[in-house]
Amino acid sequence: MNDQIRRNMPLFPISIVKKLTELSARQIRYYEENGLVHPSRTEGNQRQFSFNDVDKLLEIKSLIERGVNISGIREIFDLRVEQEQKPAPALRNTESMSDKELRRHLQKEVMMAGSQGRSSMIQGQLSRFFH
DSSP states (O other): OOHHHHHHOBBOOOOHHHHHHHHOOOHHHHHTTTTTTTOOEEEEEEEEBBBBHHHHHHHHHHHHHTTOOOHHHHHHHHHHHHHHHHHHOOOOOOGOOHHHHHHHHHHHHHHHHHHHTOOOOHHHHHHHHHO
C-alpha cells in the first residue's frame, strides 16, 4: 500500500480531529459545508477524516489566523488543484521570448508564489515591477 493511499484512508472521528487540530466541531462542519474538506461517512453517517483531511484543516486554521477569509482559502485551494492538473511546462528558451512575454511570465510566477505562501527574497525584488 503506497503512502498516498494510506494518507487518504478515513480513520479519525471528529472527536480525534478536534484534539489534533484544536478546532471546534462547529468550525470543522463549517469548513465542510463550504467545500474545503470532504470527510468520508460511515454507515451510521458519522464523519471519518483522513490524514490529508487533518493536514488540510491545519492549513485552513493557519490561513485563518493569518487573516485569509473563506473565499481566499477556497481560491488558494482551487489554484493549487489547477496547478497540479496542468502538465509541467516545457522549458522555453528565454532568449526567444519577447520582453512582454518574459514580464508576464515573471509576474505570474511572483503572484503564484505569494498566493501559495511560498514567498522568496526575489519575490520582494520583482514585485515592485508589477502593479
